[in-house]
Amino acid sequence: MNANELTIAGARDALAKGELSAVDLTMACLAAMDAGTPLNAFVHLTPDIALEQARAADGRRGADAPALNGIPLGIKDLFCTKGVPSQAASNILKGFRPEYESTVTAKLFGAGAVMLGKLNMDEFAMGSSNETSCYGDAVNPWKVDDRKLTPGGSSGGSAAAVAADLCLGATGTDTGGSIRQPAAFTGIVGIKPTYGRVSRWGVVAFASSLDQAGPMTKTVRDAAIMLGAMSGHDPKDSTSADLAVPDFEAALTGDIRGRKIGIPREYRMDGMPAEIEALWTRGAEMLKDAGAEIVDISLPHTKYALPAYYVIAPAEASSNLARYDGVRYGHRAKLGQGDGIVDMYEKTRAEGFGKEVQRRVMIGTYVLSAGFYDAYYNRARRVRALIKRDFDLVFADGIDAILTPATPSSAFGLGEMASADPVEMYLNDVFTVTVNLAGLPGVSVPVALDAKGLPMGLQLIGRPWDEAGLLNHAHVLERAAGFVAKPQKWW
Amino acid sequence: MSIDIETARRVAHLARIRVDEADLPALAGELSGILSFMEQLNEVDVTGIEPMTSVTPMRLKRREDVVTDGNMQQQVLSNAPDAREGFFAVPKVVE
Numbered sequence: 001m002n003a004n005e006l007t008i009a010g011a012r013d014a015l016a017k018g019e020l021s022a023v024d025l026t027m028a029c030l031a032a033m034d035a036g037t038p039l040n041a042f043v044h045l046t047p048d049i050a051l052e053q054a055r056a057a058d059g060r061r062g063a064d065a066p067a068l069n070g071i072p073l074g075i076k077d078l079f080c081t082k083g084v085p086s087q088a089a090s091n092i093l094k095g096f097r098p099e100y101e102s103t104v105t106a107k108l109f110g111a112g113a114v115m116l117g118k119l120n121m122d123e124f125a126m127g128s129s130n131e132t133s134c135y136g137d138a139v140n141p142w143k144v145d146d147r148k149l150t151p152g153g154s155s156g157g158s159a160a161a162v163a164a165d166l167c168l169g170a171t172g173t174d175t176g177g178s179i180r181q182p183a184a185f186t187g188i189v190g191i192k193p194t195y196g197r198v199s200r201w202g203v204v205a206f207a208s209s210l211d212q213a214g215p216m217t218k219t220v221r222d223a224a225i226m227l228g229a230m231s232g233h234d235p236k237d238s239t240s241a242d243l244a245v246p247d248f249e250a251a252l253t254g255d256i257r258g259r260k261i262g263i264p265r266e267y268r269m270d271g272m273p274a275e276i277e278a279l280w281t282r283g284a285e286m287l288k289d290a291g292a293e294i295v296d297i298s299l300p301h302t303k304y305a306l307p308a309y310y311v312i313a314p315a316e317a318s319s320n321l322a323r324y325d326g327v328r329y330g331h332r333a334k335l336g337q338g339d340g341i342v343d344m345y346e347k348t349r350a351e352g353f354g355k356e357v358q359r360r361v362m363i364g365t366y367v368l369s370a371g372f373y374d375a376y377y378n379r380a381r382r383v384r385a386l387i388k389r390d391f392d393l394v395f396a397d398g399i400d401a402i403l404t405p406a407t408p409s410s411a412f413g414l415g416e417m418a419s420a421d422p423v424e425m426y427l428n429d430v431f432t433v434t435v436n437l438a439g440l441p442g443v444s445v446p447v448a449l450d451a452k453g454l455p456m457g458l459q460l461i462g463r464p465w466d467e468a469g470l471l472n473h474a475h476v477l478e479r480a481a482g483f484v485a486k487p488q489k490w491w
Numbered sequence: 492m493s494i495d496i497e498t499a500r501r502v503a504h505l506a507r508i509r510v511d512e513a514d515l516p517a518l519a520g521e522l523s524g525i526l527s528f529m530e531q532l533n534e535v536d537v538t539g540i541e542p543m544t545s546v547t548p549m550r551l552k553r554r555e556d557v558v559t560d561g562n563m564q565q566q567v568l569s570n571a572p573d574a575r576e577g578f579f580a581v582p583k584v585v586e
Contacts, residue, residue, distance in 0.1 A: 095570075096570055097569075098570075099563075099566040099569060099570075194547075195546050195547060196547050196549070209545075209546060238551050238552060239545075239549075241547065241549065301535065303531070304531060304532060307530075307531045307532050308532060310525065310528065311529055318506060322507075325507070327572075328567075328571055328579060329570035329571065331572070332573065339582060340582055340584070341582050341584050342507070343509075344581065345507040346508060346509035349506075350508050350509040350510070353508065359518075359521060359522070359525075362499075362503060362522060363525055363526075364506075365505045366502045366522065367529075376529060378542045379533075379535075379537060380529075380532060381542030381543045381544075382540040382541070383532055383535050383537065384543045385543040386535065386540060388543065421524055422521060422525060423525060423528045426528075437546075439547055
């Protein structure tokens with residue numbers, strides 16, 4: 001086994017015992033990244049920073065080493081990293097090198113982590129297939145015929161890099177499913193924490209009331225370790241919660257006897273593939289066999305989550321992305337004789353933003369414009385309150401966690417959705433988007449391969465601030481499923 | 492609600508995104524498709540429901556209204572496409 005194939009927990013133990021040095025581990029990842037170029041997962045490499053951090057980590061090895069000492073990670077391009085290109089996969093931020101470090105990356109480095117480089121993603125995290133990136137498509141390491149498959153999105157580079165063992169873990173962000181859907185498409189674990197658990201400071205904003213960062217890892221234990229290092233109150237993010245961070249790893253007891261798992265009937269969609277349905281039933285049986293009680297529940301407003309999301313997220317995006325004006329950072333269009341400041345804004349944004357981002361900014365502008373604000377934006381926010389109330393009611397009834405499919409299908413081919421209506425692509429988020437609207441924690445766990453040989457995942461949704469309990473449920477599901485398949489190396 | 496070409500032109504301008512005249516019909520069609528998807532929200536009875544402002548019931552923190560940061564002109568300007576004499580430079584705004 002090569003060192004880059006280790007889990008975070010495995011590497012931590014090997015480093016502590018002195019069987020491995022952080023520098024050797026980092027070198028193994030850098031070599032895997034080099035060989036993994038066809039996956040287009042890493043888009044900016046930082047080997048000098050990585051080796052410097054690894055040498056420092058080797059100097060700290062021992063019993064009181066920090067949680068992620070010497071662990072090589074990939075960082076989604078949405079996180080601002082000081083002095084390192086941070087473009088949100090957009091041409092409008094071409095050349096941008098932040099003068100500051102995001103809170104999440106600062107915390108990870110404080111915990112001893114090593115940064116290998118920046119990871120591909122959909123432009124401004126808007127997409128479900130990593131096909132809207134200015135760097136080109138990221139490619140799923142899983143392959144069953146001659147087609148190249150999507151790793152999902154928006155955290156597609158993060159998912160591909162972890163699944164292909166280019167790094168031990170990666171940061172992702174999730175506004176409507178952008179951690180959980182790519183995790184499911186690549187057979188890895190991804191958790192979106194409760195809104196407010198992880199600081200958004202220094203993360204390029206998409207929809208501020210929905211965005212949360214989280215870890216993408218090979219195992220649930222690794223997710224618990226990495227989430228612990230990312231979480232915590234940050235005075236620089238006014239929506240960050242001033243709550244103590246529990247020891248998530250210690251919560252993985254494997255005991256879920258007597259816990260109540262809800263199965264929401266509204267998630268049984270028309271036309272749902274039989275394989276997904278069977279997987280879901282199997283997952284429920286696994287939790288039941290572990291001593292949990294399976295309860296049928298109703299979340300009546302589920303159907304309206306996707307349309308509400310596609311009002312609220314573009315509305316917030318149109319406001320957040322107003323800052324890209326060609327004045328303070330990033331791209332500015334070449335101007336003609338006599339062009340004024342409005343021409344500069346319009347040309348800069350037309351050149352800098354890709355098609356999907358332009359579409360969402362315009363939809364957001366429309367639903368916020370005079371005369372439509374109440375009909376669209378306020379109505380969507382009212383529906384959002386009802387979606388959250390659905391969850392509040394089932395949790396008040398004693399439900400501990402909710403089990404659903406993670407995605408409506410396994411990974412599809414790159415380019416296959418090119419001629420589809422934008423709304424068809426949005427349907428990828430149908431099982432994940434409710435969780436963002438309600439601010440809840442949700443985790444995607446790989447459970448089985450489908451008939452084609454591609455990974456499929458299930459999602460567990462937890463009570464607010466109960467990531468510890470949620471991860472314990474995920475840990476039980478992971479153990480029962482025994483998913484150990486890895487992609488055949490073709491790259 | 493369907494979006495006509497004139498509305499598409501107006502939305503593009505409000506969003507400060509230049510769209511070629513030839514691309515406006517396709518844009519209007521796409522935006523109309525997305526909006527008709529959103530029409531489903533009209534089926535929901537929202538009587539007496541307040542629009543959600545914050546997903547977690549928390550009061551925003553207060554702090555003293557004092558300067559806590561600053562004196563970093565160099566860093567603020569370092570990424571500007573055009574910075575001169577300590578300022579961001581833009582095309583002439585006032586005649």
